[in-house]
Amino acid sequence: MVDSSFPWDELLSHYNTEIKSQHLRTLLQDASRNSLLRAEFDSITLDFSHIKMTDKTLQILENLVEKTHLFSQIESLFKGEKINISEKRSVLHVALRSSPEDFYPSDGKNMVPEVHAVLKQISSFSSAIRTHTLKGFTNKDLINVVVIGIGGSYLGIEFVYEALRSHPEARKLANGRKLKFLANVDPIDFTRAVEGLNAEETLFVVNSKTFTTAETILNAKSCKDWVLKHYEQLGFKKEDHNKIVNAHFCACSTNLDETSKFGIQDKERVFAFWDWVGGRFSVSSCIGVLSLSLHFGFEFIQEFLKGMRSIDQHFLHTRKVRQNLPLLLGLIGFYNTTIQSNFFI
Secondary structure (H helix, E strand, O other): OOOOOOOOHHHHHHHHHHHOOOOHHHHOOOHHHHHHOEEEEOOEEEEOOOOOOOHHHHHHHHHHHHHOOHHHHHHHHHOOOOOEOOOOEOOOHHHHHOOOOOOOEEOOEEOHHHHHHHHHHHHHHHHHHHOOOOOOOOOOOOOEEEEEOOHHHOHHHHHHHHHHOOOHHHHHHOOOOEEEEEOOOOHHHHHHHHOOOOHHHEEEEEEOOOOOOHHHHHHHHHHHHHHHHHHHHOOOOHHHHHHHHHHHEEEEOOOHHHHHHHOOOOHHHEEOOOOOOOHHHHHHOHHHHHHHHHHHOHHHHHHHHHHHHHHHHHHHHOOOHHHOHHHHHHHHHHHHHHHOOOOOO
């Protein structure tokens, strides 16, 4: 059995003796219990009554927050302290959706101005593409975007895209445009990604911080070959290759040397992010904001960022556990994956 000094020992004991044998169907028959396992913020309702837990479970989770000094740890995150102890880095994804007046330091330097400089660059570039000011090599409108990445460099973007694509305003803003994703190095995935696309109307976004990620660069080269082959069939020569690639590719990366070698010559086509941006949290960096802005428009995605900031502030300042939605989700996740699974035994 788990050491009694562990702060979650009470929670584990409670689950094994009072919750484990109960059926969720029985728990759901208690209307007062169900009403207690709900929380709301800014028109968002979190209903966790379908989790095998009771009000007492929630009380013990509240005690666990106090015992582990969780709120001070949350404050450390927002202060830019290096809570990523394995890589000795800040975890400052909250800075990516900051307001200009916010202050989020990394190694003592406020990162907000740099974040907003990149957002301004994204706004300008995506607007130029969407208003057809910036075109493909043969002066055709770039109406298709293919995102090349792997793991967090595409999953979050696709998730948000799927969540937004049926929104009436989003659908109107994306009318006539296509957004596709390429992650798998299987040739079939590449074929499906470019299927039905005109190379002269397609922009590729390569998401790789170092621009050396094996799978991503392999797919990027396949896309590059596909574009160049199309233009060669139109009669363009090898001396046009760099101009063609530069017109049809952009990147989210910190390695300007490698992006330049690839053929992305214009620095305005390379969008920066920082070592404190973890892959799974990167959707609000250029990794996600660029592609989503190209498809839906920067102003629309800016509202998405404002919503994220609202939740960030709610997470930081709401000290009542039962009213803090992100905190509740984290606690429930811990409870489901660690306590209910009897991970410690």
